[in-house]
Amino acid sequence: MKLKKALLVFGMVVFILSCATNPFTGKKTMALVPNSQLFPTAFAQYDQFLTDNKVVKGTKDAEMITRVGQRIAVAAERWLNANGHQGYLKDYKWEYNLVEDKTVNAWCMPGGKIVFYTGILPIAKGETGVAAIMGHEVAHALANHGQQRMSAAYVQQGLAVAGNIAIKDEKSRNAFNQYYGVGSQVGVMLPFSRSHETEADKIGLYLMAIAGYNPDEASELWKRMKANSGGNAPPEILSTHPSNDSRIANLKALSPTAKAEAKKFGVTKFR
Numbered sequence: 557m558k559l560k561k562a563l564l565v566f567g568m569v570v571f572i573l574s575c576a577t578n579p580f581t582g583k584k585t586m587a588l589v590p591n592s593q594l595f596p597t598a599f600a601q602y603d604q605f606l607t608d609n610k611v612v613k614g615t616k617d618a619e620m621i622t623r624v625g626q627r628i629a630v631a632a633e634r635w636l637n638a639n640g641h642q643g644y645l646k647d648y649k650w651e652y653n654l655v656e657d658k659t660v661n662a663w664c665m666p667g668g669k670i671v672f673y674t675g676i677l678p679i680a681k682g683e684t685g686v687a688a689i690m691g692h693e694v695a696h697a698l699a700n701h702g703q704q705r706m707s708a709a710y711v712q713q714g715l716a717v718a719g720n721i722a723i724k725d726e727k728s729r730n731a732f733n734q735y736y737g738v739g740s741q742v743g744v745m746l747p748f749s750r751s752h753e754t755e756a757d758k759i760g761l762y763l764m765a766i767a768g769y770n771p772d773e774a775s776e777l778w779k780r781m782k783a784n785s786g787g788n789a790p791p792e793i794l795s796t797h798p799s800n801d802s803r804i805a806n807l808k809a810l811s812p813t814a815k816a817e818a819k820k821f822g823v824t825k826f827r
């Protein structure tokens with residue numbers, strides 16, 4: 557009984573110690589894997605991914621991905637600074653790459669490592685659509701959604717020791733890949749929860765608007781995603797980001813709020 561109680565107290569201490577405040581939502585979230593460990597792992601995995609895949613360089617599309625990525629990163633920095641979170645991005649090493657692959661997908665790994673597949677470009681249908689996807693994926697990274705899923709899974713599997721997890725053995729690296737969807741099996745990434753999706757939709761909308769992209773396009777983009785969900789090869793991104801009417805309606809309803817947010821930064825015209 558005494559031991560049980562001690563374990564419970566220990567568990568609570570671990571939980572409290574490893575909670576971080578999400579600056580975008582103000583909510584306390586579980587972050588058992590500190591960014592100091594997560595980022596180097598993510599950077600190494602990202603570099604490996606680029607080595608194993610065909611990176612498109614010097615084309616108009618590749619330049620567009622970089623341009624949108626830089627604008628979204630600047631928007632994130634401005635938003636965080638304005639809201640009293642200076643230094644939040646200090647360990648980020650932003651990178652934006654277009655990869656030759658017909659898979660309909662895009663992702664952002666912890667620390668700002670972004671990949672777009674050429675297969676998603678026809679559905680993005682231009683720069684503003686790319687910005688909607690980029691904003692959303694970057695939002696997942698900024699809000700540490702993957703990290704939270706990883707932390708929860710570690711606790712479930714009893715892998716968390718003293719509130720700290722070392723990503724060093726194969727088992728934890730596999731978990732990392734499962735939660736971030738890279739490595740040898742691209743596309744195994746587990747879906748985000750609905751609340752994480754809603755959060756990323758909102759943050760992503762703010763980011764794209766502050767970056768000067770019309771947030772009205774986000775609901776149009778997900779309509780196109782939905783229209784493409786049938787057929788022989790449904791978009792990979794839909795297995796982790798199910799699109800439905802309530803999501804589309806929610807994005808549409810939030811768009812004026814995103815424009816109002818952008819106005820605070822002097823952005824009133826949208827491309």
Ligand SMILES: [Zn+2]
Nearest residue numbers: 748753756797
């Ligand atoms: Zn998402």
